[in-house]
Amino acid sequence: MTQSGAVVLTKDAPTVSLDKHAVTSGLIRVNLNWTSPRATAERQAAPRGWFQRLRASMRASAAKDVDLDLGCMIRYSDGTKTVVQALGNAFGAVDRFPYVALDADDRSGARDAGENLVINLDHQADFSKLLLFVYIYSGAIDFRGLDAVVTLTSDRGDRFEVRLDECPPQGHACAIALIKRQKGELVVGREVRWFTPKDGPAIHDVISRAYRLGMKWTPGRK
Structure with missing residues (x-):
């Protein structure tokens, strides 16, 4: 499915071969964007009548910022494992190991x-699996209403989009997509697999075990 020039990965068409799109080298950027309730409320506070502006401003002040954290769990061909994320300041690097980097920590949307x-x-060739994931660090109990979208963009402009839709109540983390070699080609597969508190409190460990990545975790902060 294609929209606005992007290949949208859906339940019916969940995979795309990067090789078939000639995306086999260079950099690919994975962007996470979402709608902050506070930003929405502030837009609604645009100039209108004085009383309406006052009420909209009060709603904006009461609205919370939502901090989503994008990350990538990586397993390498030699069995090495690591994660790139804001938690623990594990921002990575592009020109050296782990060859994956996070540019910034957007704490508000x-x-x-x-x-x-x-x-x-x-x-x-060094990668075995790259699991893109996101979780709520603070500001919301689930992803409903956040309109979160993840877009992968190659150096030359190829775009592949995954929408984080159909979130269940209390869905506070999501395995977005899995990038791996399949039948000799590098493939991006849509996951959009939701995790809730009933799956366990240590969300990184829960996701890692669900995808058999075999990682060991220690408490982190940012």
């Missing part, structure tokens, strides 16, 4: 550029 991971496909 108001940043136009959102959060971006960059993957260096010049080292794709």
Whole structure:
């Protein structure tokens, strides 16, 4: 499915071959963007009548910022495992190991550029699996109403989009997509697999075990 020039991965068409799109080298940017309730309320406070502006301003003040964290769990061909994320300041690097980097930590959803991971496909032979994931660090109990969208963009402009829709109540983390080699080709597969508190409190460990990545976790902060 294609919309606005992007290949949209859906339940019916969940995978795309990067090789078939000639995306086999260079950098690919993974962008996470979402709508902050506070930003929405502030837009609604645009100039109108004085009383309406006052009420909209009060709603904006009461609205919370939502901090979503984009990350990537990586397993390498030699069995090495690591994660790139804001938690623990594990921002990574593009020109050296882990060949994946996070550009910034958007703590409100108001940043136009959102959060971006960059993957260096010049080292794709080193990768076994790259699992893109996101979770709520603070400000909301689930993803409903956040309109979160993840877009992968190659150096030359190829775009692949995954929408984080159909979130269940209390869905506070999501395995977005899995990038791996399949039948000799590098494939992006839509996951949109939701996790809720009933799955366990240590969400990183829960996601890692669900995808058999075999990672060991220690408490982190940012």
